[in-house]
Amino acid sequence: MVSLATKSLVVRRAGVDVVEQVSFSADGGALIGIVGPNGAGKSTLVQALLGLVASTGDILLDGQPLGRRSRAQIARTIAYLPQGQSLHWPLSVDRLVALGRLPHLAPLSRITTEDRAAVDRAMATADVRALATRTATELSGGERARVLLARALAVEAPALIVDEPLASLDPAHQMRVMEILRDQATRGVLVVAVLHDLSLAARYCDRLMMIDRGRLVADGTPDAVLTPERLRETYGIRAWFGSAANVPLIVPIARATSRHD
Structure with missing residues (x-):
């Protein structure tokens, strides 16, 4: 199974550390949620894990420095799967999902039967087969989100990073996406998801990493990370904690007048 680790990871933008001294390690077979307030550095952190932004410190993929990989x-x-991705080309949905196979193709080569099977599996998993012949730019926001998830699933990589995959989805599809991510982890994939819905994070994730002002302020099981004190200190909110049908629920009820109230 794949492994991913950082040590003293720092990302600076405009002279400010937006990710500051983050260290963690993770292995395949887990669904890890990254939570924290807007502007905390969550998206920048996952971009750094992919080598998409300049950083200092160590990023190790399967024990080797990320920079040694092509x-x-x-x-x-x-x-x-980045957040808020726009579509500019009027591709059919099946062709868009097929772009997920590009990392496996040699230059100028054509998609193979094996690639086509992977695309079909991804579309079935994301429940977008019925959209196959639709033009992707004409889809609703929720349909587009599911199609882009299918494109990421089509890679069939041992690790999957998704940034706000629940945006634009109705409650049923939000749960479906979390079930997909949960199933991927059960199959041995390392899944890292940036999430804002704390109840869904608590329900489906094995582990949560909470980021605040670029720092990793908590890392552990959902019940250890999502405490009343930490939500007050990190999000500036008071929340109700409970459950229904053995499902954890976390409902924000008020803004705290300060992070220390």
């Missing part, structure tokens, strides 16, 4: 090797090992 972009194609990284793309075959870690599938990535």
Whole structure:
């Protein structure tokens, strides 16, 4: 199984550390949620894990420095779904999902039967087969989100990083996406997901990493990370904690007048 680790990872932008001294390690077979307030550095952190932004410190993929891997090797090992991705070309949905197989193709080569099977599996998993012949730029926001998830799944990489994969989705599809990510982890994939819904994070994730002002302020099981004190200190909110049908629920009820109230 794949492994991913950082040691003293720092990302600076405009002279400011937006990711500051983050160290962690993770192995395949886990669904890890990255949570934290807006602007905390979550997206920058996952971009650094993929080598998409300049950073200092160590990033190790399967025990080797990420910088020693080619972009194609990284793309075959870690599938990535960025947040808020725009579509500019009027491709059909099946052709868009097929782009997920590009890391496996040699230059100027054609998609193979094996590639086509991977695309079909991804579309079935993301429940977008019915959209196969639709033009991707004409889809609703929720449909587009599911199609882009299918493209990432089509890579069939041992690691999957998804940034806010629940945006634009209705509650049923939010749960479906979390079930997909949970299933991928069960199959041995290392799944890292940037999430804002704390109840879904608590329900589906094995582990949560909480980022605040670029720092990793908590790392552990959901019940250890999502405490009333930490939500107050990190998000500036008071929340209700409970459960229904053995499902954990975390409901923000008010903004705290300060992070220390």
